[in-house]
Amino acid sequence: MTAWEGMAADMDTYIKRIDLTRDYEAHREEYLKAIEKVCRETAFSGGKYADAFDRDFAEYVGVPYACGVNNGTSALHLAMLALGVGPGDEVIVPANTYIATAWGVSYTGATPVFADCTPDTWEIDPSGLEAKITPRTKGILGVHLYGQPFDYAKVREIADRHGIFVAEDCAQAHGAKFQGRMAGSMGEMGCFSFYPGKNLYAFGEGGSITCKEETYHRHMTRLKNQGCDVRYYHDEVGFNYRLEGLQGAVLSVSLKYLPQWTKRRQEIGWRYLREITNPLITMQAHPDDTEPVFHLFVVQVEERNGFVKYMADAGVECNLHYPVPCHLQKAYVRLGYKKGDCPNAEHLAEHCVTLPLFPEMQEWEIARVVELCNCFGGA
Ligand SMILES: *Cc1c(COP(=O)(O)O)cnc(C)c1O
Numbered sequence: 001m002t003a004w005e006g007m008a009a010d011m012d013t014y015i016k017r018i019d020l021t022r023d024y025e026a027h028r029e030e031y032l033k034a035i036e037k038v039c040r041e042t043a044f045s046g047g048k049y050a051d052a053f054d055r056d057f058a059e060y061v062g063v064p065y066a067c068g069v070n071n072g073t074s075a076l077h078l079a080m081l082a083l084g085v086g087p088g089d090e091v092i093v094p095a096n097t098y099i100a101t102a103w104g105v106s107y108t109g110a111t112p113v114f115a116d117c118t119p120d121t122w123e124i125d126p127s128g129l130e131a132k133i134t135p136r137t138k139g140i141l142g143v144h145l146y147g148q149p150f151d152y153a154k155v156r157e158i159a160d161r162h163g164i165f166v167a168e169d170c171a172q173a174h175g176a177k178f179q180g181r182m183a184g185s186m187g188e189m190g191c192f193s194f195y196p197g198k199n200l201y202a203f204g205e206g207g208s209i210t211c212k213e214e215t216y217h218r219h220m221t222r223l224k225n226q227g228c229d230v231r232y233y234h235d236e237v238g239f240n241y242r243l244e245g246l247q248g249a250v251l252s253v254s255l256k257y258l259p260q261w262t263k264r265r266q267e268i269g270w271r272y273l274r275e276i277t278n279p280l281i282t283m284q285a286h287p288d289d290t291e292p293v294f295h296l297f298v299v300q301v302e303e304r305n306g307f308v309k310y311m312a313d314a315g316v317e318c319n320l321h322y323p324v325p326c327h328l329q330k331a332y333v334r335l336g337y338k339k340g341d342c343p344n345a346e347h348l349a350e351h352c353v354t355l356p357l358f359p360e361m362q363e364w365e366i367a368r369v370v371e372l373c374n375c376f377g378g379a
Contacts, residue, residue: 015356015365017317018197022360027253034249043245046225050248056255057208061184065217067209068243069224072171072193075207076104078220078241079189083139083165085110090136094124095325095345097143101169102326105141111335114327116342120285126154139165144173144183147199147295148286152178152186167191172295174199175262179289184210194251199265199295200258202247262293264359268366269294272355276373296321300351307353307376314372319354
C-alpha cells in the first residue's frame with residue numbers, strides 16, 4: 001500500500017477537479033477593494049467598470065472591440081444576430097461542445113448543423129465541413145474546446161471558398177493561440193464566457209464578444225442595451241444582456257492574473273501529457289502550431305466508468321465533458337439526428353474523463369493524479 005492509498009478517504013487529501021476558493025484567498029483584499037469601489041459609486045449595471053473591463057479585455061485579445069455581456073450564451077446569441085443569422089439559416093457547429101454553442105444559433109430561429117470532430121484533436125473536423133454546407137449555410141461557429149484551438153486555417157479556407165463567416169466560441173480558450181494568433185482575434189467574432197471555473201471568471205456570470213468591425217460592435221452594444229443607442233429611444237427589439245459593474249471590476253482584477261494562471265495551467269497540462277504513460281489512457285492531440293490553455297484536461301478511457309470510480313475511491317474527483325453530444329440531446333430530437341451521425345464525437349462522449357486541473361493545484365496533488373493514472377488497471 002502506498003502512503004496515499006491509506007489517506008484516500010481523508011478529506012484533507014481529497015483532490016477536487018477544480019477549487020476556486022484558493023484564488024479568492026490569495027487575492028481577497030484586491031477583489032474586495034474593487035467591489036467596494038463599485039458599490040460606493042453604485043456603478044452597478046454596465047457603466048464605468050464594465051466599460052473599463054471591455055477596454056482591458058480588447059487589449060488582451062488584441063482586437064479593437066470587446067462587448068461585455070451578462071454571460072457566454074448571450075455572447076453567442078448577439079454574435080449570431082450581428083452576423084445576420086435568422087430564421088431559415090443554418091450555422092455549422094461541432095457536435096462535441098457545451099450545448100450553449102448551439103443555443104446561440106437556435107435563439108435566432110436558425111438551425112445548428114452538427115459536425116463531427118477529428119479522432120485525435122477532438123476538435124471540429126474540417127474535412128467533414130464541405131459536405132454540410134448548403135445554400136442556407138451562413139457560417140461556421142467553431143469551438144476551441146477544452147482550451148485547444150481548432151484548425152482555424154482550414155476552416156477559414158473552406159468558409160472563404162463559400163463566402164460564409166467563421167465565428168469562434170472561445171468560452172474555454174482565453175489566451176489560447178493558433179499559429180501565434182489569439183483565440184477571439186481570428187474569426188469575425190470571438191465569444192467568451194466568464195462563468196466561474198472558466199480560465200477567466202466573474203464572481204457570478206459574465207461574457208464578452210470580441211470583434212474587429214466597428215459596425216458589429218455598435219450593433220451588439222445596442223442589442224445588449226434594450227435596443228437603444230440613446231436612452232428611451234428604441235430602434236429595434238433588444239435584450240437586457242449588459243455586463244454588471246461588479247463583474248467588470250472583478251474581471252479587471254482577474255485579467256491581470258490571467259497570464260500567470262495560463263502559464264501554470266500549461267505547466268500542469270504538459271506535465272500530465274509527459275508523465276501519464278498508461279496505455280489505457282488516451283490523450284488529446286495538441287498540434288505543434290497551437291498553444292492550448294488547458295481549460296479542461298480531458299482524456300479517453302475505454303473503461304471510463306471504472307476509471308471514474310477508481311479515482312473517486314482514491315479521493316480524486318473527475319467529471320465528464322460531455323456525456324451526451326449535442327446532436328443526440330433531447331432538445332434537438334426534432335432535427336432528426338441519430339447515433340452514428342458523428343461517430344468520433346459519440347466515442348468521445350462515451351469515453352471522456354476530465355482530470356483535476358486548475359492553476360492553484362499543489363505539487364503533491366499533480367503528482368498524485370499522475371501516479372493514480374499510471375497505476376490504473378494494474379499497469
Ligand atoms: C461555458 C460555455 C458556454 C456558455 O457560457 P455561459 O457563460 O455559461 O453562458 C458556451 N460555450 C462553451 C464552449 C462553454 O464552455
